[in-house]
Amino acid sequence: MKVLVRGRNIEVTDALKDYVVKRVSKLEKYIDNFGDAQVTMTVEKDTHRIEVTIPINGMILRGEERTGDMYTSIDLVVDKLEKQIAKYKGKLQKRGARFVDGQKIAVPVAFDEETPQVVRTKRFNIKPMSVDEAILQMNLLGHSFFVFSNAETEQVNVVYKRKDGNYGLIEPEY
Secondary structure (H helix, E strand, O other): OOOOEEOOOOOOOHHHHHHHHHHHHHHOOOOOEEOOOEEEEEEEEEEEEEEEEEEEEEEEEEEEEEEHHHHHHHHHHHHHHHHHHHHHHHHHHHOOOOEEEEEEEEEEEOOOOOOOOOOOOOOOOOOEEEEHHHHHHHHHHHHOEEEEEEEEOOOOOEEEOOOOEEEEEOOOOO
């Protein structure tokens, strides 16, 4: 796995880069099919933030942490990613797929009581609207995200509220 390290408002020293590469590369012991890891380190006032994005088999593994020290942020984000990988591997096994020496082997599926399940399904009409109107509708409902049909692109989009108070837009890519 190749680790690409970038810095915003911080000079990425060799020691810091080596530490990031060493810690993030340890994730390879869990899964082999990692793509190139993208690491972005940002300093804003007294907050040191690190974002790590790693593509795995068509999925994206992403973690973000903020603390007062960059090395602590690195350690915390790697711990978070390890937990996500364990969860991802567990889901594969629960769905009845296990890979041994590159071959898929069927495994009996056993659902325990702790397995999250779909407990409610909602259906609603999707009317075309602008992104601003969707944000307004989301805030009126008091939700953290909202699915809508974008009037400009005629595609289903999702707006969501970010931790920093701003909004994000998810658009499909074909």
